[in-house]
Amino acid sequence: MTVLALVVAALFVGVVLVGVGDRLRLPWPVLLVLVGTAAAFVPGIDAPDLDPELILPLFLPPLLFATAQRASWSVFRARWRAVLFLAVLLVAVTVAAVGATVTWLIPGIALGSALAVGAAVAPPDPVAVEAVAGPLRMPRRLVGVLQSEGLFNDATALVVFQAAIAATVAGEQPGAETGLLLVWSAVGAVGVGLAAAWLAGQLADRLTDPVAPSALTLVLPFAVYLAADAVEASGVIAVVVAALQMRQRADADDVEQRLTGSAFWNVVEMLVTAAAFALIGLELRAVIEDAGDQLGRMVADAAVVAVVVIAVRAVWMLGALVSVRRRGSPPGTAPRTVAEAAVLTWSGMRGLATLALALALPRVTDDGSPFPFRTELVIIAAGVLVATLVLPGLTLPVLLRVLGVRESEEVGRAAERRLVVRARQAALTELAALDREALGVDDTVGEEVLGELRARFARLGVGEGGTGEAPGDDAADRADYEQRLETLRRRRDQWMRVQSLALAAARREVLAARSEAGVDPEIVDRVLQRLDVRSLASG
Structure with a gap:
């Protein structure tokens, strides 16, 4: 089957699964994961040879841009503590904990490789969270915290991932320069995002066709991501900043453009997610074949790492609960109760970014030798994705009902x-x-x-x-x-x-x-x- 046929089939299946999910009241990202994984075992479907360096630039920018357009600067001003606490500090702690666990599970693995898989599994995915939690009447206060976390945690994880990969490929150990790189990555990305939004706004004001601005916004996230990457800044933060700024400068009279753009990006988000999960899922076939008779042990290691990831988030959310109670409960803060801490823990769903980062691991190092333990690292990341997306996606409605953490429709x-x-x-x-x-x-x-x-x-x-x-x-x-x-x-x-x-x-x-x-x-x-x-x- 050709790549074009695979893409068309993936888009068609994605559309069908969205409809099936609505009828069965199941989150469609969970169905995509299950179907994409199953497709990897169907004979006659050959996975396309995706360049690891193209996976992130192809799939992340449009999904981040679509999600960020539904947020606002006021949300981040109100929740900057949550962003710092969850999107930066929690990611860093999770990377360290997973890195230590992987080093213990796989004797002889380089520290950089262990930290790389830690960075891959650390960030929850905002698209998955919104698709799963949105229809469940989860309090908007909790959904807002999860969205704020999800939009920026990819940036922290990606900086650590890139630093760890660069060190491993070069045969070195990650150093303290990672912290400086993170600072520049954030500052430079904000500048790139604001500049890109201004330029795009000037161009959009001069376009008379109502469809042209939507086409411009489709190109914009890719251009912003690549521009930020060119100056070694965070493409993730740059795309999010550009989307927020474009939304901020919206004109009240841009009625037709706003309606067209909203429908356009809803379609783009669904189709890109479907194609990404399908194509990346098929990539797992080669990884599973490489694992051979070691697959069972690798899956067991993945289960251990998944438990560590969930446990770290649970401890962190309890700490957040103590902090919120100690300094009071301003509007929008969470968690306020143990039940809300449990819900936020169980809602830490990994998604496309985790699998994309794992498959973005290079196949060879600078000296031409195979990247050490790549197969097991990818299986660990895939196992964590399944454990944190499929299980919560199917059980979160029950948890919300049992704990009584549901928002009345009247609110x-x-x-x-x-x-x-x-x-x-x-x-x-x-x-x-x-x-x-x-x-x-x-x-x-x-x-x-x-x-x-x-x-x-x-x-x-x-x-x-x-x-x-x-x-x-x-x-x-x-x-x-x-x-x-x-x-x-x-x-x-x-x-x-x-x-x-x-x-x-x-x-x-x-x-x-x-x-x-x-x-x-x-x-x-x-x-x-x-x-x-x-x-x-x-x-």
């Missing part, structure tokens, strides 16, 4: 109603302040006339067919009909102008709320989408 609806009230008030304020004479609106009795216009417009519709009975043959009847028709047209035009201003004011208010602390970006995007659809329909 989300109440937050949405508050935002809708703000949008409505902004629209009414705009209507009260508009200059009717300048707009050509000849009704001057304020909200009573606007209410009448609403009622008449609803009865008449937006077409020109709702104008009453057709005129008779009498000239007087025809003249009366033409007069009534002209009045209705004028009323409709007036209402369209007024409604357009009101909806624009409502959109501006909702977008402003997206930058405020404590406001859930998901709820903002939901309300904004409804306003955009109404604006487009009435335009």
Whole structure:
């Protein structure tokens, strides 16, 4: 089977699995892992020869960009402690713990190789977390913490991974320069991301085709990732920063572009994930064949590492609970209870980044010899992925129900109603302040006339067919009909102008709320989408 046929088949299977997951109420990333793993054992399907150096640049940038667009700067300003505590410190501790465990399990392995697999299994995946936890009514406070962690922990893991691989390939030991590299990686990436977002924004403002900006955003994450990599900065952080900044500069009047872009990126995220899991899953066949009769021992080692990964996260979350209780519970902090600590522990799902990093291990070192213990390291990473994604993905609903950590639907609806009230008030304020004479609106009795216009417009519709009975043959009847028709047209035009201003004011208010602390970006995007659809329909 050709690579093209494999990709098409993977995309088709991914679409089907999303539908199956919705019907069975199972997370589709879990189904993708199971089906991708099963495909590795199907005879006649040959895995494509993927260059390890291309795996990360191909799959990570679009997935990170898609996920980051659903967050906001205000979320990270409110949760910077959680980002530092989970995305940096927890990753570093997990890398050290896994590295020590692997060194104990595999006598003779180089420290760099052990740390490399530690970096591969350390970061939870934001796409997997959102797909699994989102539909389960997990409190948005917990989901927000997991998303914030997932967007930045790849950066820490990737820096450690690259430093460990470079040392192993060169036959050296990782040194203290890794810390300096991490600092520059973050600082340089922020600069690259901000610059790229500014340039992309300038270009997008000059594009008139509504599809072109979406195409630009598809190219942008790859370009940003490569630009950051060229200056030895973190491509992960650069892509996330670019996505957040592009979302921050959104214009309230970009209705069509926003609707098109949202649908476009939902499709991209699903298809890229499906293709990645399928193609990378097929790569495991060669690894399993290389393992031979040692496969059982390697899987046992993977189980030990998975237990260590989960145990480290559990201890860390208990420490976070103590810290939160000691300094109080500001809005958005988590965990606040032992039950929430257990949920956050069990939600540390590894995903595409773990498998991609493992398969990105080079096949040979600088002297041409095989990379030491590569096969076992890949199997360990794959085992940790299965243990932390498949098991939690299937059991998290039960855990949430047993522990009582579920958010009432009324909480989300109440937050949405508050935002809708703000949008409505902004629209009414705009209507009260508009200059009717300048707009050509000849009704001057304020909200009573606007209410009448609403009622008449609803009865008449937006077409020109709702104008009453057709005129008779009498000239007087025809003249009366033409007069009534002209009045209705004028009323409709007036209402369209007024409604357009009101909806624009409502959109501006909702977008402003997206930058405020404590406001859930998901709820903002939901309300904004409804306003955009109404604006487009009435335009």
